[in-house]
Amino acid sequence: MSDTLGVATYPFKLPALRHDYGALEPYFDERTMRLHHDRHHKHYVDALNAALKDLPQLHGKGLAHLLSHIEVVPAAARTAVVNNGGGHANHQLLWKVIGPEGTKPEGLLLAAIKSQFDSLENFKNRFTEAAVKQFASGWTFLALDPASDRLEIVSLPNHGTLHGSGKRALLVCDVWEHAYYLKYENRRPEFVQAFWHVVDWNAVGERLVTQHEALRTA
Ligand code: MN3
Numbered sequence: 001m002s003d004t005l006g007v008a009t010y011p012f013k014l015p016a017l018r019h020d021y022g023a024l025e026p027y028f029d030e031r032t033m034r035l036h037h038d039r040h041h042k043h044y045v046d047a048l049n050a051a052l053k054d055l056p057q058l059h060g061k062g063l064a065h066l067l068s069h070i071e072v073v074p075a076a077a078r079t080a081v082v083n084n085g086g087g088h089a090n091h092q093l094l095w096k097v098i099g100p101e102g103t104k105p106e107g108l109l110l111a112a113i114k115s116q117f118d119s120l121e122n123f124k125n126r127f128t129e130a131a132v133k134q135f136a137s138g139w140t141f142l143a144l145d146p147a148s149d150r151l152e153i154v155s156l157p158n159h160g161t162l163h164g165s166g167k168r169a170l171l172v173c174d175v176w177e178h179a180y181y182l183k184y185e186n187r188r189p190e191f192v193q194a195f196w197h198v199v200d201w202n203a204v205g206e207r208l209v210t211q212h213e214a215l216r217t218a
Contacts, residue, residue: 010059011049014042015092023100027194029183037095040178044087044159051080063089067163086159090139090172097171097207099200108212109170109205116151124196130155131173131192142171142204144211168211171204 017037022030052058055077058066063085066073073081105113105120117123123142130153131140138157145152145167152167162169173195180191 007062009062010052012045012063012088014038014045015095017095019100024098024198027197028098032178032180032182035182036174036179037091040176041088041091044084044091047080048084048088051077051084064163067161070164083159086161089161089163090159090174093169093172094174097200097203098195098198099203100198101200101202102197103199103201105201105205107205107209109201109208112151112208127153127173128189128192128196131175131195132189134175137176140173140175141167141169143167143169144208146211146215149215168207170207170211171199 014037017033021033021037024033048063055074058073061072066081067085067089070078070082104110110120113120113123117126127140127142134140134155134157136157138155139160140153140155141162143152143154143162144150147166151170154162154167156162173192175188175192180188184191184194
């Protein structure tokens with residue numbers, strides 16, 4: 001996992017979930033997971049491929065590169081690549097950092113969270129607040145800023161990503177209504193509380209270790 005998006009290029013593919021659709025019950029319900037992955041995420045992949053179809057000069061480029069250097073995309077296709085490429089990138093990350101195991105942050109990750117946010121509880125409260133307050137659709141990230149070697153909570157509207165910011169995403173929560181409306185209706189705070197039960201802290205911790213090693217050898 002050298003990069004969040006690996007080396008995939010056009011045509012981009014919908015990655016399979018790492019677990020059954022119902023594996024995150026009762027927190028993330030099976031019906032929502034099916035729709036979220038098979039329809040919403042798939043739509044972004046299909047629309048991204050459609051936007052790039054007639055741009056063969058971009059077919060060898062990875063998605064992180066396209067999103068970080070959006071000026072390489074012709075103006076007419078730029079919005080479609082930002083929206084659908086961002087949607088693909090963020091969902092791909094989301095599926096990697098949620099899972100059915102009851103994990104806890106430990107090691108380097110727990111130490112970083114404690115040193116940055118005083119306690120795990122305080123970190124969760126601040127992340128939750130950012131996710132709940134993100135107006136309309138968007139994503140809330142825990143990111144590493146390599147420049148300062150500090151963790152940061154970042155909320156972005158629509159399908160905004162950290163690509164191009166220099167920051168590295170470690171954890172993400174999708175606060176689009178499609179992520180929770182069937183089960184939680186308009187109760188986003190309840191959904192974000194449920195999110196904490198499905199975070200795969202081992203995956204998040206591995207992402208931090210990987211980023212640290214990448215920084216050391218860069
Ligand atoms: Mn979504």
